[in-house]
Amino acid sequence: MSPIIEALNLSFRYAGEERWAIKSINLKIYPGELVLITGPSGCGKTTLCRCFNGLIPHFYEGELEGILIVDGLSIVENKTCKLAQRVGMVFQNLENQLIMLSVEDEIAFGLENLNLPRDTIKERINEVLSILGIEHLRYKSPYELSGGEQQKVAIAACLAMKPKILVLDEPTAHLDPLSSKVLFDILSSIRKRLNLTIILVEHRLDMVASIVDKVIVMDKGQIILQGGPREVFTTPIIKAIGIGIPKLILLYEDLLLNNLKLDFPPLNINEAELLLRKLLSR
Amino acid sequence: MSLNIIQGFKFNRKNTVLHSFDPRAKLVYIVSVLILSLIFSELCPMLIIFVSTILLIIVAKAVNEWLKSIKGSFIIVLMIFMLNYFLLPAENALSLSISLALRFLTIISAFSIFFMTTYPENFALALIKLKVPYDHALAFTMALRFIPTLAKEAQTIIDAQRSRGLELESGNFIIRIKRFTPVFIPLFINSFRRASQIAEAMESRAFGYSNKRSYLHELSFTTYDTLFTLLCIILTSLGLCIKFYLGYSETLVLARPWP
Numbered sequence: 443m444s445p446i447i448e449a450l451n452l453s454f455r456y457a458g459e460e461r462w463a464i465k466s467i468n469l470k471i472y473p474g475e476l477v478l479i480t481g482p483s484g485c486g487k488t489t490l491c492r493c494f495n496g497l498i499p500h501f502y503e504g505e506l507e508g509i510l511i512v513d514g515l516s517i518v519e520n521k522t523c524k525l526a527q528r529v530g531m532v533f534q535n536l537e538n539q540l541i542m543l544s545v546e547d548e549i550a551f552g553l554e555n556l557n558l559p560r561d562t563i564k565e566r567i568n569e570v571l572s573i574l575g576i577e578h579l580r581y582k583s584p585y586e587l588s589g590g591e592q593q594k595v596a597i598a599a600c601l602a603m604k605p606k607i608l609v610l611d612e613p614t615a616h617l618d619p620l621s622s623k624v625l626f627d628i629l630s631s632i633r634k635r636l637n638l639t640i641i642l643v644e645h646r647l648d649m650v651a652s653i654v655d656k657v658i659v660m661d662k663g664q665i666i667l668q669g670g671p672r673e674v675f676t677t678p679i680i681k682a683i684g685i686g687i688p689k690l691i692l693l694y695e696d697l698l699l700n701n702l703k704l705d706f707p708p709l710n711i712n713e714a715e716l717l718l719r720k721l722l723s724r
Numbered sequence: 725m726s727l728n729i730i731q732g733f734k735f736n737r738k739n740t741v742l743h744s745f746d747p748r749a750k751l752v753y754i755v756s757v758l759i760l761s762l763i764f765s766e767l768c769p770m771l772i773i774f775v776s777t778i779l780l781i782i783v784a785k786a787v788n789e790w791l792k793s794i795k796g797s798f799i800i801v802l803m804i805f806m807l808n809y810f811l812l813p814a815e816n817a818l819s820l821s822i823s824l825a826l827r828f829l830t831i832i833s834a835f836s837i838f839f840m841t842t843y844p845e846n847f848a849l850a851l852i853k854l855k856v857p858y859d860h861a862l863a864f865t866m867a868l869r870f871i872p873t874l875a876k877e878a879q880t881i882i883d884a885q886r887s888r889g890l891e892l893e894s895g896n897f898i899i900r901i902k903r904f905t906p907v908f909i910p911l912f913i914n915s916f917r918r919a920s921q922i923a924e925a926m927e928s929r930a931f932g933y934s935n936k937r938s939y940l941h942e943l944s945f946t947t948y949d950t951l952f953t954l955l956c957i958i959l960t961s962l963g964l965c966i967k968f969y970l971g972y973s974e975t976l977v978l979a980r981p982w983p
């Protein structure tokens with residue numbers, strides 16, 4: 443299978459800045475993967491996301507080096523409005539991405555831009571409202587909604603455009619733990635149903651560790667680790683960066699220091715329970 | 725108080741004849757009310773126009789919201805009445821000041837009918853039909869959308885500045901305006917960031933993809949709209965005739981039963 447996103451030595455420097463916000467990024471993301479991007483504040487996660495749908499270099503000015511191909515299209519030659527059908531983007535700020543007066547219109551906005559026929563627009567609105575279970579919000583105004591609801595609307599508005607890739611930049615920054623859990627459950631269910639590739643920037647590693655296929659750890663504009671979650675989270679240098687390593691991984695390593703080896707690093711409670719039972723019965 | 729005024733201008737989703745009217749027909753209605761209430765200053769025609777707006781508000785099932793709005797603007801109405809009553813040298817100062825206060829009420833009620841029964845998106849569509857470019861219509865919709873957001877943000881900033889000792893309530897008008905500077909500046913700066921984030925989000929949803937765009941909603945000017953528009957035009961013409969051709973007092977004489 444060929445990658446749906448491929449970056450080769452991608453670097454970007456914002457106009458007027460001396461430092462490269464991202465530097466020599468190499469990555470391959472395959473169709474259907476759920477990829478987690480994490481790293482300390484200011485390491486360039488948002489900047490990388492902006493590249494995925496061409497906001498960099500078309501909306502943000504600066505110097506771009508290297509190549510980024512998204513679903514067969516180069517971001518240099520294709521503007522954001524063209525990439526929008528392939529890459530849906532959910533921004534960190536909830537309110538500023540909801541610009542219309544009702545949820546229905548919000549979802550319709552992108553489809554109207556694409557000049558789709560009215561019937562198709564209506565069909566797609568019904569479809570995404572039901573996928574996200576927000577039919578009851580249809581006529582509400584964005585400002586009447588809770589953070590979790592706004593988040594779902596933003597996702598619905600992206601999904602209506604039938605993208606192959608969904609990028610979410612710190613989607614839980616303004617959500618409580620319960621709404622965050624709900625969001626992650628939704629993500630892991632829609633990715634299979636819609637065959638989506640999902641890129642998730644997130645700090646709450648405890649909650650997402652068990653649903654992601656691949657983890658990319660960034661620091662100071664560069665990718666320093668990438669791979670499967672068990673492998674990445676147990677790499678020793680990860681401790682030096684200052685990201686919140688999942689507690690179950692810490693437990694695994696603690697046990698290891700005491701010569702109690704679980705079969706593999708657990709990523710969720712069920713796994714941990716199973717492995718601990720096995721260890722105890724030994 | 726300020727929030728209550730908004731109540732009477734917010735769209736409420738109900739199913740009435742007025743809600744189904746085309747926004748263009750309702751625009752004609754507003755213009756008619758404006759013309760009629762501005763050409764007459766006599767109490768009797770003003771009462772007639774005022775009662776007609778109230779009837780429409782009842783038809784629109786929006787009495788409660790309207791009342792809240794009126795309550796919110798009560799001080800202004802009272803001021804209009806008092807100022808005129810005490811400052812007008814005319815001998816019929818009482819009836820004149822009542823009708824001037826009524827004029828104000830009538831005009832805000834007409835606008836309130838429009839905004840309460842017109843789905844904002846349809847208003848934007850009507851603007852587009854009236855050859856306003858889409859971008860401008862969109863800007864209008866977005867302005868409406870972000871009013872509550874900005875209001876909330878302003879309140880947050882006010883609270884923050886107050887907690888650092890900023891006093892906003894005391895002093896005369898000029899002093900108060902000056903004291904609001906530490907509120908306006910962050911609000912102003914924030915809106916630049918907001919504008920950029922909004923633009924970014926819009927492009928990410930294919931804004932600017934093509935010169936053509938489709939619309940979810942459609943406007944249709946029905947027979948009822950035509951009838952309503954005609955009625956407005958006829959009544960306005962009648963009013964204009966009475967005022968400028970027949971003369972108001974002469975019409976009264978004509979209308980009086982013959983002895």
Ligand SMILES: Nc1ncnc2c1ncn2[C@@H]1O[C@H](COP(=O)(O)OP(=O)(O)OP(=O)(O)O)[C@@H](O)[C@H]1O
Pocket residue numbers: 456457459463481482483484485486487488489490502
């Ligand atoms: N619009 C911009 N103009 C200039 N510099 C920027 C801009 N946006 C980000 N930067 C700079 O680029 C670097 C990377 O920022 P970025 O927002 O990508 O980091 P991040 O990993 O998303 O951080 P956070 O976790 O705080 O969201 C930072 O040094 C930041 O100051």
Ligand SMILES: [Mg+2]
Pocket residue numbers: 487488489611612
């Ligand atoms: Mg960021």
